[in-house]
Amino acid sequence: MTVMDEWFYYYLRKLSRGFFALPFPYCNGIHLRVFPLIILFLFLAVAGAKAAGEIDTIQFTEVEKNWLVAHPVISIAPDPYFPPIEYFDEDGEYRGVAADYIALMEKRLGIRFVVRRYESWNEVLEKVRKREVDALPAAAQTPERSGYVLFSDPHITLPGVIITRKEVEADLTMESLKGMKVSVVKSYAWHEFIRNDYPDIGLDLVPDLETGLKKVSLGVSDALIATLPVAIYYIEKEGITNLRVAGETGYFTRLSFATRSDWPEFHGIMEKTLAQLTDKEKKAIREKWVHLDKDSIVSGKFWTSVIAGLGVITLVFMGILLWTRTLRKRINERTHELNRELAEHRKTEVSLRESEKKYRDLVENMKDIFYVADETGRISYMSPAAESITGYETSEIIGRYIPEFLHSEDIPVIAEQFQKIISGITEPTEYRLITKQGNVIWVLTATQPVYDKDRVVGVQGIITDITDLKRTEEKLRKSEEKYRTIIESIQESYFEADLSGRLTFFNNFLCSSLGYSRDELEGMDFRQYTAPESAENLYKTLHDVYLTGNTSEIVDYKIITKDGRIGYAELSASLIVDSDGTPVGFRGVARDVTERKRAEREIRERGAYLEEVLRVAPDAVLTLDNDSRIVEWNEGAERLFGYSLDEAVGQNIDELLTDSDTLEEADNLSRQVLNGKKVPPVEVVRYGKDGTPLNVIVAGSPIMMGGEMIGAVAIYTNITDRKRMEALWRRYEFIVNTSGDIMTLIDRDYVYEVANDAFSRGLNLAGQEIA
Numbered sequence: 001m002t003v004m005d006e007w008f009y010y011y012l013r014k015l016s017r018g019f020f021a022l023p024f025p026y027c028n029g030i031h032l033r034v035f036p037l038i039i040l041f042l043f044l045a046v047a048g049a050k051a052a053g054e055i056d057t058i059q060f061t062e063v064e065k066n067w068l069v070a071h072p073v074i075s076i077a078p079d080p081y082f083p084p085i086e087y088f089d090e091d092g093e094y095r096g097v098a099a100d101y102i103a104l105m106e107k108r109l110g111i112r113f114v115v116r117r118y119e120s121w122n123e124v125l126e127k128v129r130k131r132e133v134d135a136l137p138a139a140a141q142t143p144e145r146s147g148y149v150l151f152s153d154p155h156i157t158l159p160g161v162i163i164t165r166k167e168v169e170a171d172l173t174m175e176s177l178k179g180m181k182v183s184v185v186k187s188y189a190w191h192e193f194i195r196n197d198y199p200d201i202g203l204d205l206v207p208d209l210e211t212g213l214k215k216v217s218l219g220v221s222d223a224l225i226a227t228l229p230v231a232i233y234y235i236e237k238e239g240i241t242n243l244r245v246a247g248e249t250g251y252f253t254r255l256s257f258a259t260r261s262d263w264p265e266f267h268g269i270m271e272k273t274l275a276q277l278t279d280k281e282k283k284a285i286r287e288k289w290v291h292l293d294k295d296s297i298v299s300g301k302f303w304t305s306v307i308a309g310l311g312v313i314t315l316v317f318m319g320i321l322l323w324t325r326t327l328r329k330r331i332n333e334r335t336h337e338l339n340r341e342l343a344e345h346r347k348t349e350v351s352l353r354e355s356e357k358k359y360r361d362l363v364e365n366m367k368d369i370f371y372v373a374d375e376t377g378r379i380s381y382m383s384p385a386a387e388s389i390t391g392y393e394t395s396e397i398i399g400r401y402i403p404e405f406l407h408s409e410d411i412p413v414i415a416e417q418f419q420k421i422i423s424g425i426t427e428p429t430e431y432r433l434i435t436k437q438g439n440v441i442w443v444l445t446a447t448q449p450v451y452d453k454d455r456v457v458g459v460q461g462i463i464t465d466i467t468d469l470k471r472t473e474e475k476l477r478k479s480e481e482k483y484r485t486i487i488e489s490i491q492e493s494y495f496e497a498d499l500s501g502r503l504t505f506f507n508n509f510l511c512s513s514l515g516y517s518r519d520e521l522e523g524m525d526f527r528q529y530t531a532p533e534s535a536e537n538l539y540k541t542l543h544d545v546y547l548t549g550n551t552s553e554i555v556d557y558k559i560i561t562k563d564g565r566i567g568y569a570e571l572s573a574s575l576i577v578d579s580d581g582t583p584v585g586f587r588g589v590a591r592d593v594t595e596r597k598r599a600e601r602e603i604r605e606r607g608a609y610l611e612e613v614l615r616v617a618p619d620a621v622l623t624l625d626n627d628s629r630i631v632e633w634n635e636g637a638e639r640l641f642g643y644s645l646d647e648a649v650g651q652n653i654d655e656l657l658t659d660s661d662t663l664e665e666a667d668n669l670s671r672q673v674l675n676g677k678k679v680p681p682v683e684v685v686r687y688g689k690d691g692t693p694l695n696v697i698v699a700g701s702p703i704m705m706g707g708e709m710i711g712a713v714a715i716y717t718n719i720t721d722r723k724r725m726e727a728l729w730r731r732y733e734f735i736v737n738t739s740g741d742i743m744t745l746i747d748r749d750y751v752y753e754v755a756n757d758a759f760s761r762g763l764n765l766a767g768q769e770i771a
Contacts, residue, residue: 642689
């Protein structure tokens with residue numbers, strides 16, 4: 001019999017005695033008509049109060065009650081990217097279906113759930129596996145996870161679907177995915193299911209659902225396996241329009257409250273608490289986040305009210321009829337229940353003694369220090385591990401105060417932290433201890449308050465020696481600082497980006513090259529500072545790096561600085577993978593080649609100019625290699641010698657343009673030039689294609705590049721006509737001078753310009769100038 005039953009029968013007896021003690025004439029028999037109505041009212045009041053009590057009160061065992069007292073704060077870790085089931089909003093608040101369940105359970109249990117936030121679901125599972133987190137609000141049941149957590153009955157069940165691009169028109173099944181590249185979030189339930197049931201499917205593990213959707217949208221993956229409402233949430237959030245649900249997986253993720261496997265008491269508490277949640281509460285949570293049809297809610301409330309009303313009426317009549325019959329049964333049941341509780345109490349005492357011995361043995365043999373102190377910080381217990389870590393005997397520690405063993409610089413921080421713990425705020429703390437030998441060691445303490453009923457009477461916690469870890473962290477910090485200094489010192493742009501191309505790390509040189517501040521570049525997509533004609537090529541390069549894992553070839557691309565200037569860069573990129581080999585991003589080096597490109601353009605333009613000058617030059621201009629073979633042959637050479645470009649290139653110049661009489665002389669000139677000497681202009685005879693001798697003036701000079709001779713240049717000027725005129729003049733001069741007649745040439749000023757020998761003899765001017 002419950003307390004509520006005893007209350008009912010007590011007042012019923014009192015009411016009966018008082019009511020029927022009234023003299024009959026004074027009540028005129030009305031009590032006979034009113035008394036049943038009073039009984040009915042009393043029964044309904046008790047029934048209503050009892051029903052409410054069953055909702056708000058959970059029947060815990062003494063062991064469970066003691067466990068809750070000893071553990072007033074429980075740490076939970078949600079999946080950070082699993083909306084609308086659970087996620088963190090823009091303000092960092094824990095939201096979603098699971099968050100509302102947690103809020104209800106906090107009210108039921110009177111304890112506080114501390115939410116821990118981690119970067120990925122994979123990291124969350126690792127923290128639970130290491131016992132750094134106590135529970136998971138919404139975790140799918142899998143065989144692997146059952147090794148380190150205990151699952152409640154599922155409180156959320158959701159289907160898994162296959163998502164593809166809209167261009168894939170066929171409906172898909174899990175069997176049809178064989179041979180395809182299928183993305184799935186690493187460590188999600190789908191990962192384990194598919195790995196075990198469909199080993200032929202090529203899984204592409206992604207860090208989060210958003211990345212997986214983008215990879216399918218961009219064609220990097222063929223399909224994605226995801227939870228339907230979560231996928232819809234991200235598709236709407238990102239505005240992705242080219243995806244569709246192509247089929248069902250046949251799997252369902254049954255989300256449960258998962259607790260540490262070494263806390264079976266907590267598992268039982270959560271099972272009972274979840275079982276006490278009403279359908280009304282569960283329905284309200286579902287409709288808040290999954291948006292069920294409002295009409296169905298109204299209809300449901302209406303029929304619930306009708307059924308509740310009928311139930312109350314039925315309960316009243318049944319209660320009146322069965323009252324007397326059940327009274328004796330309840331008394332017997334209560335007596336039996338008290339006997340059973342007494343036996344359980346005795347059994348619990350034995351179990352507690354055994355449990356205390358087991359946990360004491362565990363504490364005494366653990367490598368970390370377990371300690372207990374009162375609310376003033378005076379140490380009342382210290383496990384034997386303190387001797388090996390601090391050098392003190394436990395007897396030297398017990399009775400002393402915590403600050404006596406702290407590094408002087410850490411005392412104010414620990415004093416403040418101690419007050420937080422006393423007020424119920426717990427968080428791991430790192431600080432320094434001074435050993436008995438005077439050495440400084442680093443420790444990590446996880447501490448929680450100890451309660452006596454509702455009053456904090458002290459603290460207890462575990463101290464872990466992290467000195468080696470700190471040394472390793474310091475080495476890593478110095479190493480990171482060293483390489484960061486190197487990266488910041490190089491005169492090239494270094495960058496790291498995620499798989500979607502958003503910058504996650506970069507050096508200052510990249511900022512100065514693009515003209516953006518560090519805050520502006522953080523998270524910027526590479527397409528924002530890449531010219532459109534280069535962005536597609538750069539994307540293909542990164543895509544090939546992702547698919548092959550190989551470092552890219554050097555790629556030229558055009559950049560646009562913040563102020564709109566166009567520049568040029570060369571990029572080489574490689575893939576970044578995590579400890580499991582899963583691709584997580586790209587790293588690369590970009591070299592600004594804007595000035596080089598400008599110089600190359602100028603060289604090309606200058607070269608084109610010189611080529612045009614060479615082409616239109618009237619003289620024959622040609623270049624030779626180091627073996628006297630023709631490399632270049634301009635139009636002037638074609639006109640002079642009659643050979644076309646194709647006929648001349650590759651030929652030995654001396655063999656092409658000489659005969660047997662002039663070959664040796666030509667070879668000597670060529671040898672001088674190819675030995676690095678300049679040949680001044682000299683008149684020689686060379687022969688055209690048709691064998692015609694040509695009088696030319698030839699000059700030559702070696703071609704030097706970087707201090708090394710790479711060939712020679714030769715210029716031939718045609719003087720055949722001039723030679724012919726000179727010969728003709730000499731002939732005419734001979735004729736005039738041998739003639740007996742006087743011949744003179746007088747200009748318009750009557751000045752003699754030319755006179756033959758006869759004129760000179762006639763005037764006796766031989767040997768004198770005539771002018």
